[in-house]
Amino acid sequence: DAMVIQNPRYQVTQFGKPVTLSCSQTLNHNVMYWYQQKSSQAPKLLFHYYDKDFNNEADTPDNFQSRRPNTSFCFLDIRSPGLGDAAMYLCATSRDWAFGGRLDQPQHFGDGTRLSIL
Amino acid sequence: SQQGEEDPQALSIQEGENATMNCSYKTSINNLQWYRQNSGRGLVHLILIRSNEREKHSGRLRVTLDTSKKSSSLLITASRAADTASYFCATGLGNQGGKLIFGQGTELSVKP
Structure with a gap:
């Protein structure tokens, strides 16, 4: 089945130690998203890629970076994790993006990576 | 404040009962x-309703949309213990491509 896969499911890192989370998709979708979700809160969009074009949300901290080496893979890098970065990180895809326009498509999510900071 | 706000924050019902969750939003979608x-x-993903639609069904799910009141509701009929989960509404905004803004969610507990 086509899907979005995130690895690892659980990640523990030390305060200030860089960490990378990965996401792969077999849907061949053009758009990949990274969300941060803290306990009992709404998922918050960090950034998205349309193909290789990177789009950062205005309030995403500089500590968060992303790479998309090809259509299938996308990585989230946290350069110096702080205690406030402990959260569930969700990767999602959608087939298209409508520049300045309307798009009625669902997003497809992976099961997330729960990040803990020691 | 959030684009989407959900009500109630938590809902506990017995198996077989219906569950209704509401979502309100602020801007045109x-x-x-x-x-x-x-x-x-x-x-x-459960269901998508377009701004020019008023009601949609999928199995035991029924979604309504009232753009004049900027609100939507999700009805789950004949609930099952397996429906226990958090339910989020998300709005697709006018000129922002595929971006979605999520509400805070409703935590549904269905007791057997």
């Missing part, structure tokens, strides 16, 4: 979507 999230898992 292209579509409104509902997602389910089981504990510790990702979000699963």
